[in-house]
Amino acid sequence: MPEGHSVHRIARQFASNFVGHRIQVSSPQGRFAEGASRIDGHVMTDARAVGKQMFLEFDNGLWLRIHLGIYGAWDFAGDISIDPTIAAANGRMGQTNQRGTAVDDDTVLDRAGENSLHSIGAPRRTRLRMAESEKVEDEITTFPPEPIGQVRVRLLSDTAVADLRGPTACEVLDPAEVDAVIAKLGPDPLLSDDQAAEDRFVTAVRKKPTSIALLLMDQNVVAGIGNVYRAELLFRARQNPHTPGKQVPEDTVRELWRDWGRLLRIGVETGQMMTMDDLDPEAYRKAMASREDRHWVYKREGLPCRVCGTHIVMELLGGRKLYWCPKDQA
Known part of the structure; x- marks a missing residue:
């Protein structure tokens, strides 16, 4: 199960690549069709993590709440760029796809892909899976790519796509409901x-x-x-x-x-x-x-x-x- 640092990093990727964009929201597997219809076509206005949970806000006042749980994962594809706050902390990012090798004197890629955001690098068309237990990266030739596996929800902008598979929680909430969820969480x-x-x-x-x-x-x-x-x-x-x-x-x-x-x-x-x-x-x-x-x-x-x-x-x-x-x- 992803721990807090992973969810904060994923939220920052949404902030860098999706916030401010109008998002097409769909449910390729069909299980989230009703929820997707409530936020489809709206601009994403915020992305935040609280512990192991992530909240994505849209300009109609609704939020998408995600808890990856043990099996959940995000697939990012398209023109993905590294979050600048993470890039600043790590120096030059993603100049190689070889895991376990040095990028420069300050940055080392983990052999298991735990710090796989390094390999996003400068904006380019790529697919990146983000979860604690599974990270896969490969080049794509068409955009948007076809969904892989049982995709609960797809978030598609004009330049990037994020596919969610296997979450413990995936629901659309109003602000009061978001506040109620967060109020139950520790600091x-x-x-x-x-x-x-x-x-x-x-x-x-x-x-x-x-x-x-x-x-x-x-x-x-x-x-x-x-x-x-x-x-x-x-x-x-x-x-x-x-x-x-x-x-x-x-x-x-x-x-x-x-x-x-x-x-x-x-x-x-x-x-x-x-x-x-x-x-x-x-x-x-x-x-x-x-x-x-x-x-x-x-x-x-x-x-x-x-x-x-x-x-x-x-x-x-x-x-x-x-x-x-x-x-x-x-």
């Missing part, structure tokens, strides 16, 4: 990184007997954290994942919030969930090219802890895999 550091947001997170955590590992995955407590960031944040804090939220020291809870903000910004800027600090240039480039070299504990069960050498443990908690060090996080 997102990219949207509200002030003291009030931090205090809201701290209060939510420290009043609950639920384990801190489960609370970090609760989107009503904090928006955007998934399995990877959950494991890495807890290790970076040297926090036992099973400690009830109300027993976690307040200073630790506050640092978890601030660290989530730091890691989320890195994820949005680089496209990768980089969670290791103080790497030398060679180690950094290695980590940026390969997930197994950029995490402290995630998917490292049975391997020695990078700090103490104790074997990392994996267990199921709340139906999800939890990775942690039983010594450093005792």
